[in-house]
Amino acid sequence: MPSVIDLYNSRVASGKIKPDEAQTAVLPEFERLRADLAQPVKRGFFRRSVEAPKGLYLWGGVGRGKSMLMDLFVETLDVPARRVHFHAFMQEVQGRIHTLRGEGAEDPIKPVAKEISDSVRLLAFDEMQITDIADAMIVGRLFEALFEGGTTVVTTSNRVPNDLYKDGLNRQLFLPFIDLLKERMVVRELASERDHRQDRLAGTQVYFSPANAAARTQIDTLWEELTHGQEEPLTLHVKGREVELPRYHNGVARADFFDLCGRMLGPADYLKLAESVRVLILENIPQLSRRNFNEARRFVTLIDTLYEARVKLIASAAAQPEMLYVEGEGSFEFERTASRLREMQAADWAVEAG
Template identity: 75%
Template sequence: MSEPLSALYEARVAAGSIEDDPAQRAILPEFDRIAEAVNAPQKRGFFRKAPPPPKGLYIWGGVGRGKSMLMDLFVESLDVPARRVHFHAFMQEVQDAVHRERKAGTEDPIKPVAKAVSDSVKVFAFDEMQITDIADAMIVGRLFERLFEAGCVVVTTSNRVPDDLYKDGLNRELFLPFIALLKEWMVIHELAAEKDYRQDRIAGSESYFTPANAEARTAIDTLWQRLSGGQEEPLTLTVKGRQIELPRYSGGAARVPFYELCGKPLGPADYLKLAETVRVLILENVPQLGRSNFNEAKRFVTLIDTLYEAGTQLIVSAAAEPEYLYVEGPGAFEFERTASRLREMQSEGWGAKA
């Protein structure tokens, strides 16, 4: 049998791999409660009714406080089938499955999708629950209702308290029953740690590398290792049928080549979705900009404006310093503002300040 999360936490603190934090310690009993219930062997019998599943856990709080780290340790402590997945990626899977059921003529497409999901896993660990898409908002309530009824236990992290999910969203009144469902089936706990550990991992590090050569890549590899802890996954965000590919993603941080974001026909809505999902972005191999790649340059300006307004921590490797990235062609004068913002986003404490 695996160790309870509290024992794993003690071992990691003793080994020096994580820093002891009283706010994180305060939530350990909730994880242990769930693990004890789901790990317990189920007594079987024809007339024996299965015990009700334990309440799940909804952990919310600021970025970099250790929510994802604790959830990963929790999954490690389980002896039952569990799946840890980013919430956006999970909802994309669900949307695709529902679409297939509709094409097949299924009367209620959510029902078979929910059954397939609940049959595969006993515990779901969702990282970074947030609802910004109307399609997700219309599906998630019925989906989770069926998961809970099937005995699935859900643990999720979020930067928002449940009452702020899908805030100001279209037809939000139809979404409110889902918030009530979360409160009924899950313990709501704020992880109010004072320290932003993600910022601490890259504090004092260089954040703009030029030229974008092997030396720059090695430095960025080191930063990425600190941010991801060696754990990463691809993530695809979908906005109105367009896809934003994040080939390397880990707990709110992403590492993406320039042409993946600026070489495709993306616009403000796409970059806004990106900024809502990613708090630290490593943008690699920004080329020299000018007449020959004017469209890419325009998208780059829009991307930087969006990340600036969102307060996103930005790490860049580029062909030149900000002031010399775009020196000729239409829009070169206007690019001075972008260069200025790139400089400001390199300033010490930008992420925390923003």
């Protein structure tokens, strides 16, 4: 397998990625970890006798290339590894804990951790961010058991470890987990000044009308460029409810109009969405009128929220913004939404986001 540095340089040479000094500065950490994991593991009778290599916690602003570097690293590995979005992983863990408790297990965290450690040597998490108290209360014991089981962890995050679960309920109970991360992982900031995600969208068409097969093909191309063909669902926790985005990767979400505006969602849901993504692809916006007034009202709220949060929008719609809502209650007020949709198409719009 090639080294992480060689693979990065080959992608630069092919034009697939742009060189970035901040990115190259952290490549030796990935290469150190790749080399450590390549060493054979001697197993004792009861447990692994060799401590797992120290992991990596890579944090920094959105669009700086954290997930891309982690994906390159995973690509070079020749050991059992799993790359997963952190929220998706924690949902799986919570579900498995619930199942084991139903089967009578008094302390299901250890067997869950053992199942994971027995299946992989490396866990690569995208976007570690802890906002749910249920996750906050189990991650410490879970990760301690994973580390003891010989599992190495690499994660990306928009937050420095000390800011995880900031202002969360009973946060003092969470603080030992932060200490554990700093003990078992090298913490590095990816301090690039460039948002490569915005670079890829600069000057690119982001509003497609009509929403036909040609529009979908163009959006598919943008999705591939932004996600490198990887995706997973993302579940947002909002006031005890769950809102699922079926397609997500590295701060980019893709949904149909009716996924977000055809359901009973409101401002809190859209605020959570805007906090969780930096690019939203919204497809198949229909013609709006008094016949679908509730959907139109939610769409206005969604666009206002994305606009205020400076989230980049890629959309396909039945008509140009000014012609989306031409009759019925609320059509006059929709002029502001149309104006915002036009502004959000500008090449430099949201370039300072994140």
